[in-house]
Amino acid sequence: MDRLLQSVKININENIYVKDPESSDLGKRIIEESILMINDMGFESFTFKKLGAKIGSNESSIYRYFENKHKLLLYLASWYWGWLEYQLVFATNSISNPKEKLEKTIEIVTKATEEDSSFSHINEVLLNKIVINEYSKSYLTKEIDAENKEGYFIIYKRLVTRISDMIKAIDPDYPYASSLASTILEGSLHQYFLRDHFPSLTDCHAKNAPTAYFLNLVFSILIPKTK
Amino acid sequence: MDRLLQSVKININENIYVKDPESSDLGKRIIEESILMINDMGFESFTFKKLGAKIGSNESSIYRYFENKHKLLLYLASWYWGWLEYQLVFATNSISNPKEKLEKTIEIVTKATEEDSSFSHINEVLLNKIVINEYSKSYLTKEIDAENKEGYFIIYKRLVTRISDMIKAIDPDYPYASSLASTILEGSLHQYFLRDHFPSLTDCHAKNAPTAYFLNLVFSILIPKTK
DNA sequence: CATATAATGATAGTAATACTATTATATTTG
């Protein structure tokens, strides 16, 4: 990744945290270790008490950063989507050809995650796994409408909207640009999950196969004329 | 729905329950009321204690039917997918034209659920809502591989395979039949969720719009020649 | 450099959850 990112901070809705974890060493350790732990033991088994023990800190100290583990998950997910959005904008900004631009976008949002050394306390590869396995749980709740109103999902929504806009730029008459955009993002996570746990339900077995699947899918729909 | 269903029992893996809830009045009340409660309060807030209070029974009695609420969710989901599979097979069995057959299938698995009077203690409309909002939680767990091995997801997998086979029947050269089939099933649930909570991320606002979206998607991919 | 302020840590406590175990009481069936 470009060194430009080293001076970039992913901007996350301030209401998600009590105290910005980027603002202190303890905060960064909370983020760093929670990624490892949630990936290891799953979100259900993960607790602030266990996290405290692991980072040699106290449960009560962690509560000064996040109200609860749900909010921590929202933070991690927002960070991930913000990071992905940055990569997307950075890589596609200079592309003027709409088809090429969408191609590059699909590639970026569906490819296997690679480590980014710009954020030393965040393991992007594991964070991607967390998003695959846990992201749905952050919005499949009874509080969804209230939390959406609070803006806890803006980054994700902005990402979908960006992709939707690119689809419209290619085919203004296609009536399902938003649905297709959300299908790409959500569907990509799902294909990776299937690959690992229900291999018979997917054809995405090779590295970056989801990219090939979605490229084929999207451009079969949008540009059947050029076939 | 056809009266044939009245003599049909949805067959669910016996390891999901301790005692078959279909085998007693209390069992049926557990299923009936748990659907209402999970729909009302969400799976997280739902407990066997609350369910017991609601049906005028005891927490410990419910544990004689299901080990825990996770297993109950697996049961409800299996029942839903089994019910949907039955409808699908019933409605498409006599269709010999592969394209028509897949069309009918997409229609059935993506359309809004309607009440089926054949199973008086099960509210299919609410059960569909539960599947939309909670199904992912049943497999996004650390126990997924063990539970998959136990066969807790066979009905769902069989459904995806059926759709995948129909796709292959239309285009044997399309290399992503399984991925496309899983995208239809999972994507349909997701579009309904978006419609209710993130309307800007979907174009599926009208009744049964997901059906139109997926019909267009699938047949743009599979039969671009006939366009 | 002293001291105020903020950050962190330690300890305790609570209500609820997700159970298990035991015993009592109905209900069914042979």
Next chain:
DNA sequence: CAAATATAATAGTATTACTATCATTATATG
């Protein structure tokens, strides 16, 4: 009617998800 089975009632446990209070340790500022 007796035996077996199903259900209900009660109690108990470890863990979770916090809240509250107070002590200690950094750090910042005057």
